Amino acid sequence: MIADPQQIDRIIDCFGFLRRKDPTFKRHFFQAASVVHLNKPQxxxxxxxxxxxxxxxxxxxxxxxxxxxxxxxxxxYRIGRGESCILTASCIISNTPFPAIAVCEEALEAVLIPTAEAQNWMSQFPAWQEYLFGLISERLAEIITVVEEIAFRRVDHRLAAYLLKRAESNGSRAIKVTHQEIASDLGTSREVISRILKDFESRQMISANRGCIDLLDTRILSDQL
Structure with a gap:
């Protein structure tokens, strides 16, 4: 149960479905909910x-x-503030085992809802049903994109897009990431990533140091897409 008013306000601020005028659902939600803290790489x-x-x-x-x-x-996919895991949601709805692995990448704080309540609320509260179905449809599109890229797009093109996206999201051309982390994100081997990065570096598109990649020429890198 979550009873602290400040904590309740923080949670409502994160999840739009809790801002709907449904006091009965809010009461059930916070009575069933608990908060957990996890550290990397738990x-x-x-x-x-x-x-x-x-x-x-x-x-x-x-x-x-x-x-x-x-x-x-x-x-x-990754899960951030205000989000949840679609695979967990689909497993709860269908009573099936979890089909992947989930780890804490950055120290996180999360609200936990027991499976029984998550299932029951699907038929009781439209706000909860809409949240879960919206979550599943949004993330499913992301997973389909991942599959399509692995199956049909060259790794060097995917790597260029990955670096540009990371730089844009970080607001900096200096990207703190290892070759192995990139390989895991793109579904290939570290050796393949290292070889392509070496080629990018020889063409003066990037400068690669241990644990950091600097984008030197984003225009040429964009031409790889």
Whole structure:
């Protein structure tokens, strides 16, 4: 149960569906909810586990990924403030095991809703139903994009787009990231990423140092797309 008024206000500020005028739903929500804190790189959920709670992030970042038989990772999506995990939501709705791996990427704070309540609210409260279905449809489009890029787009083109997007989101051309982290996000090997980055560097598009990549010429990098 969450009873602290300041904490309740913070949570309402994060999740728009709680701002709707439905005092009954709000009462049920905060009576069932609890708050958890996790630190990097703490595991959240393993593949094959039953989903006992749905986590709604107040702060921090979680990463959801698949691990192949060859040990290679592919990032499906990340979850940030005001978001939740669609795979957990779909597993709760369908009573199926979690099909991926979720880890804490940045120290996070989350609201936990027990599975039983999350299921019951689907038929009781339109605000909750709309939130979950909206979440699933939005994230599903992201996963389809990931699959399409892996299947049909060259790795060097994807890497150029990845670097430009990271620079834009960070507001800086200096990107703090390792070759392995990029490989995991793009679903390829570290060796492939290192080879392409070396080529980019030889063409003076980037400058690569340990744990950091500086974008020197975004125009030429954009031509790779």
């Amino acid at each position: 595991s959240i959920c393993h593949e094959g586990m039953s989903c006992t709670h749905l986590a709604l992030l107040i702060s921090g970042t979680a990463r959801v990924y698949k691990l192949g038989e060859n040990g290679r990772e592919i990032t499906l």
